[in-house]
Amino acid sequence: MLETTVSERSADGVCSKRGRRQNALLGRLAVVVSCLGILLLGLLFPFPVNGRVWSNAFDLGHAPAFFLIYVIVAAILDPRCLGLSEKHVILVPLGWRKLTLLAITLLGGGVTGELLQHLSGRQPSVGDVAANGAGILAGFLCVIAFRLRRSLRNLMLTIASGTLLAISLPPILQIWDSYWQEREFPLLSSFERLGEMGLWSEMDSMISRSEEWAAAGRYSLRIDLVPAMFSGVGMNWPNPDWTKANTLQLTLHNPGARAISMVLKISDAEHVNSEFDPLDRFHQKLTIAAGGTETYSIRLKDVESSPATRRMHMDRITQVELYCVDPESSATVYMDHLILCP
Numbered sequence: 001m002l003e004t005t006v007s008e009r010s011a012d013g014v015c016s017k018r019g020r021r022q023n024a025l026l027g028r029l030a031v032v033v034s035c036l037g038i039l040l041l042g043l044l045f046p047f048p049v050n051g052r053v054w055s056n057a058f059d060l061g062h063a064p065a066f067f068l069i070y071v072i073v074a075a076i077l078d079p080r081c082l083g084l085s086e087k088h089v090i091l092v093p094l095g096w097r098k099l100t101l102l103a104i105t106l107l108g109g110g111v112t113g114e115l116l117q118h119l120s121g122r123q124p125s126v127g128d129v130a131a132n133g134a135g136i137l138a139g140f141l142c143v144i145a146f147r148l149r150r151s152l153r154n155l156m157l158t159i160a161s162g163t164l165l166a167i168s169l170p171p172i173l174q175i176w177d178s179y180w181q182e183r184e185f186p187l188l189s190s191f192e193r194l195g196e197m198g199l200w201s202e203m204d205s206m207i208s209r210s211e212e213w214a215a216a217g218r219y220s221l222r223i224d225l226v227p228a229m230f231s232g233v234g235m236n237w238p239n240p241d242w243t244k245a246n247t248l249q250l251t252l253h254n255p256g257a258r259a260i261s262m263v264l265k266i267s268d269a270e271h272v273n274s275e276f277d278p279l280d281r282f283h284q285k286l287t288i289a290a291g292g293t294e295t296y297s298i299r300l301k302d303v304e305s306s307p308a309t310r311r312m313h314m315d316r317i318t319q320v321e322l323y324c325v326d327p328e329s330s331a332t333v334y335m336d337h338l339i340l341c342p
Contacts, residue, residue, distance in 0.1 A: 052178045056198075069139075078093055081099075099140060111129055134166070137160075145157045186341070187339045199237055200236070204231045205224055205228075207223050213336075221336065225327050225330060225332070236319070238318070241315045247299055249338070250339075251335070252286065259289050260327075261286070262324050263321075264322055265323070266312075266321075280309070322335060
């Protein structure tokens with residue numbers, strides 16, 4: 001009779017242990033699925049990005065997000081990944097190979113998410129993939145650190161922290177430069193700050209900050225044009241509210257032996273609704289004589305009335321472009337001191 005009671009208690013203990021393990025398994029798997037779902041939502045949901053600060057804030061979030069996802073998933077599967085004792089239920093023992101496989105799987109998911117972003121109206125970015133990879137690498141190093149002796153652990157954690165900081169520094173600096181951009185308004189761009197280069201993007205050209213010529217201050221933007229349909233430069237995040245100004249002023253310099261004709265294009269937030277109809281924006285031809293320097297003043301009333309079927313929203317300017325249409329050969333143009341004048 002006693003032996004039967006002991007056997008029953010033993011069986012109950014085994015069943016209870018199995019029940020706890022199953023509950024732990026289901027609970028942790030739910031957390032893993034939730035984390036991956038949140039990650040997928042962040043990669044694919046068409047979040048509205050209003051302005052330079054928000055754009056860089058999203059870029060800043062990539063590495064920390066993938067770092068946290070990696071560490072959380074690894075710790076859920078194997079609590080030893082965070083230095084916890086083996087008394088905690090281990091769902092999947094994670095050695096070097098499985099930790100590497102987890103890193104590759106998350107990186108592959110990040111790449112797939114970037115490639116699918118066009119389905120939600122977002123643009124894939126190689127920089128985002130690099131940030132995702134850096135976050136995963138930092139997570140991998142952090143997890144490995146808890147399995148090493150103290151001296152090596154501190155080294156690994158330092159490297160992981162440095163990796164996150166290095167990949168996060170560019171968007172942090174762009175956010176900081178956004179403060180100075182707002183402070184210097186109505187000056188749109190003088191190229192005196194290195195961070196201003198984050199405002200500009202190449203359009204089948206090469207751009208650089210140059211000391212070879214400047215209309216004001218020390219620096220200007222050097223634009224190296226190449227034979228292409230449109231070769232020039234675009235300002236992605238101008239200060240949007242131009243309602244208190246009357247003119248846009250900019251200075252161009254042509255060091256070459258031939259005159260260059262450029263097109264200045266300005267558009268607002270509503271322009272996208274016209275499917276980028278050329279008649280729904282402002283554009284004006286600017287010609288710079290050989291070896292010449294020209295300062296142009298663009299009347300903002302002309303900009304406002306330029307769309308064929310409406311008036312441009314002067315408090316919602318989103319794009320300024322300067323480009324050469326189908327240049328026959330390579331050429332160089334310098335641009336400086338874009339400012340809104342009363």
